[in-house]
Amino acid sequence: MWRLVSATLRYRRWMVALGWVVALFTAFQVALSEKDKFPLTLGLSLVVASASIAGLLPYLERRDHRSLLSPLLAIGRREVARARALTPITVLVLGTAVAVSGTTLGFLALGQGLDVDGVFSPVALAAQLAPFVQLVLLANEIKVAHAEARRGDVLVAIGAVGAGFAIPLAANLSGLLARPVAASLAVAVGASLTCLASTLYQRRISLVE
Amino acid sequence: MNTPTNGSAFSIQGLKKRYPGFSLGPLDLDLQPGVVLGLIGPNGAGKTTTLHCLIGLLVPEAGAITIFGRPNHPDDPRWRQDIGVVGEESGFFLRWTVEENLRFVGRFQPNWSDRRARGMAERFNLSMNKRVNELSKGNKAKLAIVAALGHAPHLLILDEPTAGLDPIVRAELLDMLWELQEDGEHAIFYSTHVLSDIERLADELVFLSDGQVIQRTAKDDLVESWRRISFRLVAAATLSLPGVIDHRQVRLEHHVTSRDYKATLEALRGLGAEAIEHARMSIDEIAVEILKGKGAPRVAAR
Numbered sequence: 001m002w003r004l005v006s007a008t009l010r011y012r013r014w015m016v017a018l019g020w021v022v023a024l025f026t027a028f029q030v031a032l033s034e035k036d037k038f039p040l041t042l043g044l045s046l047v048v049a050s051a052s053i054a055g056l057l058p059y060l061e062r063r064d065h066r067s068l069l070s071p072l073l074a075i076g077r078r079e080v081a082r083a084r085a086l087t088p089i090t091v092l093v094l095g096t097a098v099a100v101s102g103t104t105l106g107f108l109a110l111g112q113g114l115d116v117d118g119v120f121s122p123v124a125l126a127a128q129l130a131p132f133v134q135l136v137l138l139a140n141e142i143k144v145a146h147a148e149a150r151r152g153d154v155l156v157a158i159g160a161v162g163a164g165f166a167i168p169l170a171a172n173l174s175g176l177l178a179r180p181v182a183a184s185l186a187v188a189v190g191a192s193l194t195c196l197a198s199t200l201y202q203r204r205i206s207l208v209e
Numbered sequence: 210m211n212t213p214t215n216g217s218a219f220s221i222q223g224l225k226k227r228y229p230g231f232s233l234g235p236l237d238l239d240l241q242p243g244v245v246l247g248l249i250g251p252n253g254a255g256k257t258t259t260l261h262c263l264i265g266l267l268v269p270e271a272g273a274i275t276i277f278g279r280p281n282h283p284d285d286p287r288w289r290q291d292i293g294v295v296g297e298e299s300g301f302f303l304r305w306t307v308e309e310n311l312r313f314v315g316r317f318q319p320n321w322s323d324r325r326a327r328g329m330a331e332r333f334n335l336s337m338n339k340r341v342n343e344l345s346k347g348n349k350a351k352l353a354i355v356a357a358l359g360h361a362p363h364l365l366i367l368d369e370p371t372a373g374l375d376p377i378v379r380a381e382l383l384d385m386l387w388e389l390q391e392d393g394e395h396a397i398f399y400s401t402h403v404l405s406d407i408e409r410l411a412d413e414l415v416f417l418s419d420g421q422v423i424q425r426t427a428k429d430d431l432v433e434s435w436r437r438i439s440f441r442l443v444a445a446a447t448l449s450l451p452g453v454i455d456h457r458q459v460r461l462e463h464h465v466t467s468r469d470y471k472a473t474l475e476a477l478r479g480l481g482a483e484a485i486e487h488a489r490m491s492i493d494e495i496a497v498e499i500l501k502g503k504g505a506p507r508v509a510a511r
Contacts, residue, residue: 074289207265
């Protein structure tokens with residue numbers, strides 16, 4: 001499974017790198033007017049860029065008809081399904097790691113000392129974005145399930161996606177949950193949606209796209 | 210090298226697949242090692258659907274499929290080690306080179322041989338350093354064949370591999386397949402509507418129309434038994450001849466198409482026909498007659 005994930009990441013590495021360069025450029029632009037905001041802006045921009053690319057990856061892979069490569073590979077459908085669902089999350093995790101490193105280095109470079117809240121802000125944002133990076137993949141799986149007349153799957157998927165976004169949103173808006181708890185909840189939702197995307201792919205009737 | 214574990218290269222039993230406006234099967238089909246089986250049918254006959262069910266890209270409504278005795282279960286990748294697949298579209302990484310793509314495929318095939326893949330690419334004049342998006346359609350087809358054969362599978366499944374190729378590249382591909390099947394170990398399942406492709410390669414032919422097998426026969430038997438016959442006959446207002454599927458008459462001259470020319474000739478001699486002449490038919494001509502529904506009663510494949 002990880003061989004598939006790493007191959008996709010290797011193939012898309014220049015796109016990911018370009019996203020990160022754009023994030024860096026954005027942070028520099030902000031730093032021109034407010035130098036102190038550079039570390040935090042850099043971290044958050046890197047996370048947003050990574051999440052955007054992560055969300056886009058399933059569309060790009062589908063456009064290249066990647067699933068037609070699977071008959072050439074001695075690999076089971078379950079592994080393919082897991083790899084497809086985990087690839088966007090992996091991009092987000094990598095982007096978050098780079099963002100935390102960048103934020104830390106930014107604070108140190110500006111001689112501001114380590115602001116723990118600031119350093120972990122990218123992590124909190126990434127946690128909130130985790131469910132969103134699966135949206136493109138899930139939307140496609142729901143479309144396929146609808147086309148294949150798998151009505152039960154469509155209903156379950158729409159219900160799960162709706163609940164997956166409503167629960168963290170309600171928790172955030174109500175302000176009842178502490179920030180780490182809200183972030184953990186969002187991560188749990190992201191993980192559940194990843195499992196859902198993988199399961200829907202495994203239940204497909206046709207892998208031709 | 211893989212070792213086939215069972216008699217049939219593949220076996221399809223009771224395969225059914227339905228789409229709105231189209232229904233495939235129930236289909237029974239098998240292929241023995243060393244045999245090249247051509248799957249022939251017009252567009253929309255169900256050739257690609259059959260192949261997609263065979264290679265696990267489609268889940269059928271009913272039926273059992275085994276590859277060298279192993280069910281083609283989606284979560285058991287072992288049966289995929291025995292097959293090589295070439296389709297019209299292959300899903301390669303377009304910005305990677307030929308070499309990178311082959312290396313990628315090789316990582317997922319335990320019996321992969323870089324040496325074998327390189328040798329084939331060299332023989333095909335396929336540059337390993339070119340990106341896939343820089344390759345011509347013919348070279349993409351060559352890459353697909355090299356990727357399908359790099360692990361020395363015993364069953365090669367081809368779905369219209371020469372579609373859109375120029376005659377020279379097509380001939381090169383067919384030469385390659387010809388060499389491959391010469392050792393008698395490889396089974397090839399070749400789906401096409403370009404009959405000249407398989408005229409040279411195929412041992413047996415399966416004709417598919419509207420999702421049903423209408424005939425399965427050895428190619429040589431087919432070529433041997435089908436003839437166009439012309440003769441002159443004075444009498445007989447109504448003529449009923451064995452094997453004849455088409456009959457035209459201009460005054461005393463008769464022209465018939467027979468799928469059992471020996472029986473037809475014998476009957477004609479019995480009737481006292483004169484100036485009997487018969488000529489072989491091409492596979493194209495025979496296929497057209499069969500697919501028009503004249504060639505044979507509907508039968509299940511063996």
